[in-house]
Amino acid sequence: MFVVTLKFAANKAAAPRLMEGHNAWIRQGFEDGVFLLTGSLNPAAGGAVLAHGVTRAEIEARVAADPFVAEQVVSADILEIAPGRLDQRLAFLKGAA
Template sequence: MFVLELTYTAPLERIDAVLPQHVAWLTAHYEAGTFLASGRKVPREGGVILAAGPDRAGIEALVATDPFVREGLTEYRITEFVATTTAPALDGHREQLPS
């Protein structure tokens, strides 16, 4: 499981201009089952995405396709964690610690 933390590196006017493309990108990854939750930070300086993926390299490649990244508007911080405990709605994403 991954926490994707976006930090805007451009003014909000530029973010808002690309936001519809970013939302379409999010929607596609929700439909693919990769994204589980997302939203804006408060204050509005970026966002957070909870993602399920097989490996860090795949998530890094996916992040590179975000329109915000392609337009140079945001930086990502990727944190990988092992989701050993989940809410019932996320049972399918529960993981085992490596041995």
């Protein structure tokens, strides 16, 4: 499982121009079954993604394909978590790639 933070970077002003592509990237992540959650980092610091079912190389490639990352609107940090103790509602995450 991965937690990806997308913190605003030097080219933040380009965000409105790239928003449609960024939203399409998010939509594709959900359609592919990789993204479990996306949301904003408050206050107005960027965004975050919770992803599962992929390898580190696959999530790195997916994150690099985000127009916000490619155009340096945000800088990405990918944290890999090996689930240990889970609430039963999240049991599907145990053993996910």
